[in-house]
């Protein structure tokens with residue numbers, strides 16, 4: 722089921738998400754809904770707080786823009802190690818139509834539980850490394866605009882408020898109709 726994506730600014734997006742105690746059917750349904758929602762919005766990553774669920778759950782699929790990738794489910798993800806520095810022009814499904822250059826680690830190692838509840842570790846490079854950092858940020862209530870200057874952030878906040886005011890809905894329908902960056906996370 723496609724869920725509604727919350728548009729920034731919204732207090733839900735600023736909260737810290739809680740760890741998942743057990744990967745059960747409810748979490749698997751959440752993972753499946755999140756993947757469906759991400760694909761419907763042409764995104765390459767989605768964090769549970771973006772659909773209003775304050776749990777540490779992510780889905781990422783960079784395969785449209787990165788060779789050899791596939792859908793990844795991450796429950797309680799933890800970045801173990803980072804290496805190098807890179808910049809990438811990031812978008813966000815919760816900030817439709819906006820994209821700004823953000824500095825990130827070039828390579829990250831992440832540990833998480835999968836859809837089966839089993840732990841796994843993943844070495845990430847390129848867009849996948851960017852996506853893992855962008856999405857784990859969401860679990861801490863941090864958005865890519867928080868990495869920008871306050872001036873840029875305020876300009877984007879004003880545009881988002883205007884966008885929300887123009888539309889009757891603040892959710893999925895709005896995301897679909899808004900102009901999107903090609904690597905929205």
Ligand SMILES: [Zn+2]
Pocket residue numbers: 812813814815855859906
């Ligand atoms: Zn995002």
